[in-house]
Amino acid sequence: MKNIIKLLSVSIVFILFSCDEHEREPIFKDNTIPSIIENVVVTPINGGLDIKYDLPNSSDLLYVKALYTTSNGEEAEVKASAFNNKLQILGFGDTNEKTVRLYSVDRSENVSEPITVTGSPLTSPVFLIQESMEITSDFGGARFTWENALNTPVSIELMSTNEQGELETVETVYTEQTATKSSLRGYESEPRIFAAVIRDRYDNFSDTIYANTPDKKLVPLFEQLIDKSGFNKVVLENDDNWDAWEGDYWFLFDDDMESIAHTLGTHPRPSILTLDLGVNVTLSRFTVHQRLSHGTAHAYGHGNPKTYNVYGAKELPDSDDLDDWILLKECESIKPSGSPIGTNTDEDIDHLYAGDEYTFDEATEIRYFRFAVYSTWDGSGYINLSEITFWGNIIE
Structure with a gap:
């Protein structure tokens, strides 16, 4: 019985292998040269050529290929399947006239006579x-x-x-x-x-x-990093609690991307944080880093702030109403690729680690700063983020 099983196993493997081999090559080969493509139209595009044509009436046609020389002098090839009647050549770095040879290729890998066309790409x-x-x-x-x-x-x-x-x-x-x-x-x-x-x-x-x-x-414009060691915590009546869960208010200003500030998610929007910068400054820019405590796991999601406004004041206003503060900037966190949550390109990840950066159009002297979040990337009620950093000029 064991010998029979072994024999059957070997036979099955042989059959599967044989089928695989037959699928890779046409069952019947011939030496018939396929017909050429016809009615070729060449349209210049930026850095390339769009080429359309009529396919030969042949069920044996496999693809059409184009042979050409790149701007760097190298021979190159582009293929288009028999299901298309067009192909595109890209990558030219100049607008000189190009010569392209077009061939029909059938399932027996027979190649037709060439059709030679020319065209001048538009600016790369x-x-x-x-x-x-x-x-x-x-x-x-x-x-x-x-x-x-x-x-x-x-x-x-x-x-x-x-x-x-x-x-x-x-x-x-x-x-x-x-x-x-x-x-x-x-x-x-x-x-x-x-x-x-x-x-x-x-x-x-x-x-x-x-x-x-x-x-x-x-000449670079003068600015300096605002020293976080001089910051003071301010809590106004309509401020949110940024010390929830594993978060802490001061983790936003510790230069450690592994630590976070976190809200409970029960405060009505906007969720506000207030900070005393410790000195009078005119801010030039600031960066906001999303939650990075688990690398990219929470990128562009999981309670990271999406839209927020920042406010300032030279003297602490008597009111906690944002209307009594100077609106410095309306901000929105941007994902470079625009792809859905959970799908991140290399450019998205580079931007994540660099942080969302905002510059100020006007040099407004302030000492007190308010960060008011209106929405999160995934619509979460809670908010978490890793760091906020400021640059500007200190007013002596």
Whole structure:
């Protein structure tokens, strides 16, 4: 009996293997060259060509392939199945005329005679982004802003000069969002060069982009990190309790992303926190970090604040009514990809760890700060977050 079972097992494996082999190759092979595609129409697009055609009337057709030379001089190939009557070639970094050879290929891997077409791509997305980029002075450094209307995946190298005066990459941003901005910070208020280079997945890259100034230099706006050790807790009548569960009010100001502040979720919106900064300041910017006590587990969800306003006052008002405070900024936490809760891109995660950053348009002198949350990412009644950090100028 054991021998019979072994024999049956071997037979089944042999049959399955044989079926697999037959599925990989056509049952009947021939040497008949397939018919060519017809009525080819080439439409230039940014960085590429859209090619449409009529397929030959053949049930044996497997795919259509295009052979061409990239802007970098390399031979490349694109395939489109027999269920489509079009293919797209992307990745050209110039607008020179391109020659494309199109072939029909059948299930026996027979290849037709070529159809040769030409077309000149429109401007590469890399250079469209380059044209839109602006580099301007920012607090502690420079701000880079650009438009990516085609949502092309690109990397953008943000650069400045090192101690030897050489230009080097300080940070690389990976993005495909429509409108994006980023800043390099941590520099003294002295003239220095900032620059950027844009690169796509096909290794096309822009010229080096500089600030639009005579000497290509910018002077970073002065700011300083506001020392958290001088902060004082203030609790007004309509403030929420930020010490609930494992949270603590002071965990928002301990520079530890593993600790959190947490509310019970029973307070009506907005949930407010009040802080004495300990000194009079004009704030330049602040960052809010979502809950990071479990890495990315709670990213863009789980009670993290979504919309909130921040208020300030030079002197502590007699009233706790927000209308008696100066509205400094209306804020909204942004997820770069816009994808649903639970789905995060690399860009989303990078943004999560960098924190939501907000700059102030006006230099308003304050000492007291209020953080009022109106909604959370997932609609939770409770709120939790890891850290709030401030930069600005201290008023002596």
